[in-house]
Amino acid sequence: MTVLSAIISVVVPVPILLAFRACGNLVAAPGVVLVDICDTPFRLGTRFAAEVSFSRTFIGDVVLTVVFIGSLIVASWRGVWLLFDIFLFPTDQERSAWSSVAIGYGTLILLALLETPASRLLQKTRRRFARIVLEDVFKIAVWVGVLSVWRGFWLVCDSYILPDNPVQSYWITHGVGIGGLFLLQAGRSVLVAGCVVDGEAVDGSGVRMGRYLEQICPKLVRPSTEQVSNQRNHSDGGQQTTLPPQYVVQYETNL
Template structure:
């Protein structure tokens, strides 16, 4: 889920991890991602998933799934193809209001597309395959191995380990596996999009579905409420351990190169995925079990609409999108195991950048006044006394560069969906 995008507009975060201030901000971001963004994203997906079942041929289940799958695949492909056009016509620098409303409409439409693609593929696997434990384990492990060989295992990552801020510059970006340019090689770009959606995307769905089904089969299957609470505790327990291990894993990957760095990063990411899948399954099942169980349609509409609205107001609605393909350990050194959950740190970074710009502007005005004063107060040269000169000549100001770049910890693909 857009695992390498941090959604930072004014430079990447360069926090000092050994300072108490940096550690505190990182902890707040981790808690925010785990207990606010994560549950809201799950609630949105749960409500949207169930609404698709309610309104897309509810009387004909196979047809409903086929329509969802086609809508999802075609929608993903269109999002890849038209991302440059969307970026050009919904430009925040030229039409701020048009960008804001158009981009949020894009999130709602593309979010529905993402849910449909997963619902169609997931439920068709359930419909036409067995739930035998050995079969599910073998298929899931096979898909995990294929993703690892393709260096695409990081694409199983999702909330609460990803927070995608609604960045103006990266809002519509959908990276592909081979990173081919659509303007230079359109035919190859189409093939790249198809591979990204049909191969990488399908493998990710198989992995998610496999581990979810295993939990359904083995984690208190006779008691749905207990099973849901167990997933929540397991999920948040693994999530807490994963976030705590980040400094150690960053240190290890700093000292590894080549295939070993990829292997260590993949093992760590898969461990985080165990926490992710349990959080999603637990929150989803708790909503099914406790939130308006006697009025399922109302429950679905509330979780869909309220969750999306809150995420829009929090400026991280793009976290609901499952889009783009990212390569394992493509960031340098230990940055490949740092989860993009920047929110509070992003706020402080923007405030720091504003102070820097104001300081540079103030220094620029002082320098400008000094230069002007020197030019106006200097005595005229002897040659100037013999000629009529313009007494109101302009002083040449000093050019001030007011766009400092902050060296950050992440290399973005981009964007991040």
């Protein structure tokens, strides 16, 4: 484990992902939450959205998405994870774990507060390149927060959940995690499958992280959204500023 190895694992794959406009695929839960209520649960997107067939185009698109882009994502995760291991209290696992959790959740909470202003800024940005840059910056920040949470919780579980009996600890954490997701109907959040393309959404939804209640119980959230929209319409002298419906119930199609 060396600093050089970790840096290479970041500086090589991330620019390639930027070139392929695939940085959004770095993000996982809790930076993106998907519920199990979906019309096409087994439909996985590919980078160039080739039509499903036995053609070379579709097979090549699948290989590019799964093997090439997927490997770049794994390498990027490895690099940042190792950098945390090297620089964040490397001799104190418990302190490193809790610090990682705090950094991760602090980052994600801040970004959750900023996602609405960022979304409005993207809607006003007409140049596609500028929109892609803004979206990528936001997604990379979300990714770092997500990775920090993953690492922190991983180490917390290692430190406190039956540390002397690792096999039993693994089964307990797996059972609690999967069982909780199934009960909440959020099992799709485990798998970040398919491929999203940065900058494709022109409605600002590219920086929306997706909230659980807005997807599983949209009727609980929609009245508040409509009230905010009505207040904006009143303040704008009747000018229509209603939020697009994608913001409320269709995050999973844009993430």
